[in-house]
Structures are given as structure tokens and as C-alpha cells.
Amino acid sequence: xxxxxxxxxxxxxxxxxxxxxxxxxxxxxxxxxxxxxxxxxxxxxxxxxxxxxxxxxxxxxxxxxxxxxxxxxxxxxxxxxxxxxxxxxxxxxxxxxxxxxxxxxxxxxxxxxxxxxxxxxxxxxxxxxxxxxxxxxxxxxxxxxxxxxxxxxxxxxxxxxxxxxxxxxxxxxxxxxxxxxxxxxxxxxxxxxxxxxxxxxxxxxxxxxxxxxxxxxxxxxxxxxxxxxxxxxxxxxxxxxxxxxxxxxxxxxxxxxxxxxxxxxxxxxxxxxxxxxxxxxxxxxxxxxxxxxxxxxxxxxxxxxxxxxxxxxxxxxxxxxxxxxxxxxxxxxxxxxxxxxxxxxxxxxxxxxx
Numbered sequence: 278x279x280x281x282x283x284x285x286x287x288x289x290x291x292x293x294x295x296x297x298x299x300x301x302x303x304x305x306x307x308x309x310x311x312x313x314x315x316x317x318x319x320x321x322x323x324x325x326x327x328x329x330x331x332x333x334x335x336x337x338x339x340x341x342x343x344x345x346x347x348x349x350x351x352x353x354x355x356x357x358x359x360x361x362x363x364x365x366x367x368x369x370x371x372x373x374x375x376x377x378x379x380x381x382x383x384x385x386x387x388x389x390x391x392x393x394x395x396x397x398x399x400x401x402x403x404x405x406x407x408x409x410x411x412x413x414x415x416x417x418x419x420x421x422x423x424x425x426x427x428x429x430x431x432x433x434x435x436x437x438x439x440x441x442x443x444x445x446x447x448x449x450x451x452x453x454x455x456x457x458x459x460x461x462x463x464x465x466x467x468x469x470x471x472x473x474x475x476x477x478x479x480x481x482x483x484x485x486x487x488x489x490x491x492x493x494x495x496x497x498x499x500x501x502x503x504x505x506x507x508x509x510x511x512x513x514x515x516x517x518x519x520x521x522x523x524x525x526x527x528x529x530x531x532x533x534x535x536x537x538x539x540x541x542x543x544x545x546x547x548x549x550x551x552x553x554x555x556x557x558x559x560x561x562x563x564x565x566x567x568x569x570x571x572x573x574x575x576x577x578x579x580x581x582x583x584x585x586x587x588x589x590x591x592x593x594x595x596x597x598x599x600x601x602x603x604x605x606x607x608x609x610x611x612x613x614x615x616x617x618x619x620x621x622x623x624x625x626x627x628x629x630x631x
Contacts, residue, residue, distance in 0.1 A: 285471055286465055286501050293506070293565040294358045294457040295397065297315070298546030306360065306549075308352065310367030314345045318368065321379050321384055332383055332402070340384030349388040354561070356436055356504065357387070357595050361565035362453050368556040381439040382558065382586055391591035393434050397485035405585035429454055429542040429567035430511040433603050434589035434614040436585025437568070438560045441553040445583035449573030451559060453566050456508035460499065462541045464599065470566060472536045474499035479510070479525070481518035482574075483584035493518045500602050507564035507596070509603045511567055542567060553585075562597070589615055 295393040300306060310318075321340045330339050352363060365385075370378040383402060386392060401609070429452075440449075442548065464471045477495045486492050502508045512535050518524045527535075541547060553559070561568050575582045591613050603614060 281459075285464070285475065286506065288461045289457050289506055291457070291505075292328040293361050293455060293562075294312055295360060295454075295455050295459060296458060297454065298547035300549050301469055306363050308348075308363050308365045309344075310365060313408070314342075314348075315367060315369060316383070319341050322373075323379055323388065324378050325384070332380060332439065335380075335383065335387060336366050336568055337384075337387040340387060340483070342384075346388050350386065353389045353592055353594075356560060357592055361455070361562040362545060363560060363617030364557070365558040365560070366554065368440075370556045375442060378440065379586055382438070382588070382625045386438060386590055387590045387629055388436060390436060390592040390595070391439075393589050393613075394618050395432075395587065395589050396616050397619045399586075403587040403589075405587050424571040427568075427570040429548070429569045430513070431456065431509050431563040431567060432513060433509070433590060433616060434563055435592045436562055436588075436590040436597050438558060438588040438590065439553075440586040441554060441555055441557045441559075442586060443581060443584040444553060445573035446576045446581075447574040448571045449583050450550060450552055450571045452548045452550045452569045452571075453559075454542050454569070456510065456565055456567055457506050458547070459541050459567070460506060460508065460533060463537060466541075467534070467537055470530060470534045473531065474508070475501075478515055479521075480517040480533075481520070483514065485519070485619070487617060487619060491523075493521050495526055496537075496601060496603055500599050502597065504520050505564070505596055507598050507602065509563070510538065512569065518525075531565060542569075562598070580584055591615075608624065 280585065321342060324341075325335065325339060328339075332625050337346075337569070352365075355361075356362060359400070368378065368381060373381070377403065383392075397404045460471075461473060463474070478498055478613060479493050479495050482490070482492050494507065498508060498510055515535065519526060549568075551559070575581055598613075600613075
């Protein structure tokens, strides 16, 4: 049953409701690492190496950041209840091995939250690199495995992080946009459709279901607790769910609603564009922030391919969200969200950095 329009929140005004045009020339979202903070990170990596601590066994205590840890707690609050994103700049990966850069990134992530699985292979530290597949035609492919443009979407975790190791030859720029502002725009422009944020929709599991599990699931696109709006949105997964016989076909109103969200997201000035530099770390709250990427062309040298490392995190002390929001609550120590690994196929580190 649809939520009645009069019960919906109206236009929401809080730090998560922003427009890219107001931030494009404002560098307040760029977090520059100081010389002392960089030294702390490098020292923590060296200590982990000296002690032989495996990445999967690491805790925040194994990666001490006496000064930076306080800043990381503040930045976690910015993700959870503030603007919803930031870019950390200054990690000197040109002075580090790829393995040490990965350990530095992982250690910083542990000060924000708990890593959760990103796919059916159970990857906790994922590689964003072109694998020559096409998520538009391959129901088992995901956008991060391609060089294609990624539509504005959110991921199935509290927070997603990206560390840039290598940029593309051309393209690949990142952009972020406020899901709260997208909601506000739908309330103003099409109040007759705004209730659809809170209606049940069917998502495709993209061949990543557990044994005996349906290949799709039902969830709302938004949750409102009276203070915070949380949104999950991946249009591709909503549309490919249509391939399953048990999933009802999208109505014209639903298609109009999806078109409206996409049109808003692509309007000039709505999103914030950013270029990654090697060593940049972007963190985004999936409840408040869409993210996207332009298509790109790689260098001819395979060693120069665009390469990012990805983390999905459950925030320490993050906001409450309904247990049935998105893919639901994971059991065990992995934290909420994520995509549980399929038994027998799990490979937490993609065979790297153990």
C-alpha cells in the first residue's frame, strides 16, 4: 500500500540538503592531511608490518593515530549526520608500496567503522578496475568492474570509500549529489509521485543471492525517522529485477518517478564534480549521497590502468535504520548492510594484501 502524501515529510532542511553549484568553488569538503598526520599514518603502517599483523586481523588499536583519530571521529559524524561526504587528500602513495597504501587505507577505515562484504565473493577490500564486462547486458556484472559511465546510485552499506591508486588516461571523473535535495525536488515538482520514495520496490540481487534465497528482494527507497532521511537508489537494479517472473512490471507512474530522479540528478549545478588524484580518498554516506562516475579510457600499458580500492563500512555509532531497509541486517560481526558472501566462493581480499 502506498504511503499517503499528507504523511510524508515536506521539504527537508539540514546539512545533507545541498547543491553542487554551491560547493564547486568551496573547498570545505576537501580534508588536507597535515605533515604530522601523514607521519602518523606511515608510522602506523610500519608498526603493522613490523608486528606482522594481517589486514583481516587488524583493529583500530593496531593502527594507532594519536592525533588523527579525533579528526576521524569528527569526519564520521560529518558522514552520518552532516553533509554526507568528504575527500581526504595527501596520502603519499608515490612513496609507498601498493600494499602499504592499502594497509593505510584499511587502517583509516577502521577508525570510521567495520568493513562489510561488497559482493558474493565476500570482498572486504575491493578493486575498482575495468574487467572488460558490461553491467548493462551481463546480469552478473557490477558497475565497478567496467569502464562505463555509472548512473547516480547508492551502495548497500552505511558508507563507501574509494582510494585512488591510478587515474585513467581520459575520463573517470567522480561526482556526488545530495539524495535529500533530490527528495526535496520531487516533493516540490511532483507531489503526486513523492510517496513512491516510501513505497515497496523490487531490487535485483544480480546473481548474488544466497543458496535458497530469492534472486530479488523488496524494500522501500527511503526511510524517515523524523530527523534524518535515508535513501537507497540503484535504478539499474530496479529495472533488471523485471527479468524475474515473480516481480511485477513497473507502472508508467513508477517509470516517470525514476525518470524524474535521474533528470534532477543530471541537471546543471545539482551534483558536485571532482577529479581524483593518486592518494585521494573519498568517503560517501550511502543514505544521503548519490555517487556517479564518467566513462573512461585506460592507458595502453596494463600497469597504468585506472585502479581504485573500495571499502564498504558500517559506521561506529551510526544512525539507526530499519532492519528491512536495503538488503537488511547481516548477522555476526560484519556489521549491518553489505552483500553476504556465498559459501564456497568467499575471497575477502581478492587474493591481495593478506
